[in-house]
Amino acid sequence: MKVTLRIYRFDPSVDEAPYYRNYAIEAEPHERVLDCLNRIKWEHDGTLSYRMSCAHGVCGSDAMKINGRCALACQKLVRDCEADLILVEPLPAFTVLKDLIVDLTPFFEKVDFIRPYLIAGEPPEKERLQSPEDRNKMGESIRCILCACCTAACPVANENETFLGPAPLVQAFRRIFDSRDIERVERLQQLNVENGVWACLNHYECTRVCPKEIPVTKYINTTKREIKRVFGPTQEKKDTSA
Ligand code: SF4
Ligand code: SF4
Ligand code: FES
Numbered sequence: 681m682k683v684t685l686r687i688y689r690f691d692p693s694v695d696e697a698p699y700y701r702n703y704a705i706e707a708e709p710h711e712r713v714l715d716c717l718n719r720i721k722w723e724h725d726g727t728l729s730y731r732m733s734c735a736h737g738v739c740g741s742d743a744m745k746i747n748g749r750c751a752l753a754c755q756k757l758v759r760d761c762e763a764d765l766i767l768v769e770p771l772p773a774f775t776v777l778k779d780l781i782v783d784l785t786p787f788f789e790k791v792d793f794i795r796p797y798l799i800a801g802e803p804p805e806k807e808r809l810q811s812p813e814d815r816n817k818m819g820e821s822i823r824c825i826l827c828a829c830c831t832a833a834c835p836v837a838n839e840n841e842t843f844l845g846p847a848p849l850v851q852a853f854r855r856i857f858d859s860r861d862i863e864r865v866e867r868l869q870q871l872n873v874e875n876g877v878w879a880c881l882n883h884y885e886c887t888r889v890c891p892k893e894i895p896v897t898k899y900i901n902t903t904k905r906e907i908k909r910v911f912g913p914t915q916e917k918k919d920t921s922a
Pocket of ligand 1: 889
């Protein structure tokens with residue numbers, strides 16, 4: 681079938697302003713948008729820039745906006761684009777470095793801030809044990825691939841650059857509810873600020889776009905409830921959760 685990709689182009693070193701360029705190519709319905717981008721780059725226009733690595737929904741590097749929705753290009757099939765014209769744009773909320781590549785430095789600084797690793801104290805003689813019940817408390821948060829789709833889609837993160845954003849909150853949730861982590865209370869305290877969990881206004885956009893189907897908003901609200909349980913309602917800041 682014939683499809684046209686309308687792609688956002690911008691090279692700040694030569695272009696005065698962003699523009700869109702159409703590329704008409706042949707593609708099979710079962711091919712992914714990433715296959716189309718590769719065909720364009722390899723056979724039509726080698727100047728097109730985008731990130732990709734695994735091509736199988738694991739590395740999170742090819743997050744972009746496809747037909748108005750943040751998604752992974754390697755997971756989006758041509759037949760699911762519901763139009764012969766596929767609009768491809770960079771993730772919103774971030775500075776464009778070139779074409780579909782955005783600067784994710786502020787995103788990863790916020791992820792680093794919440795200390796996205798297990799803090800478990802002195803190692804035991806053998807392995808650290810965790811029961812299946814305790815493992816289940818972390819839920820689907822372990823699936824997060826840090827693609828940034830959720831943060832880019834979040835209306836609050838788009839308006840307020842100081843908001844930690846949904847992806848760091850998912851990373852924090854994973855450690856707060858990890859029975860082996862010893863900094864649980866400190867982690868909760870770190871999120872108990874106006875631009876931490878309390879800035880989330882329950883728009884659910886993060887949950888809608890997450891390519892790993894993580895219930896992001898539910899985990900943010902669970903963290904809010906845990907903060908109230910541990911510190912009491914007087915610690916609450918601008919709570920708008922249901
Ligand atoms: S929560 Fe989902 S959308 Fe957000 S960074 Fe993780 S995988 Fe991506
Ligand atoms: S639920 Fe919270 S984090 Fe998710 S999009 Fe809405 S405001 Fe942003
Ligand atoms: S290229 Fe790795 S997730 Fe798409």
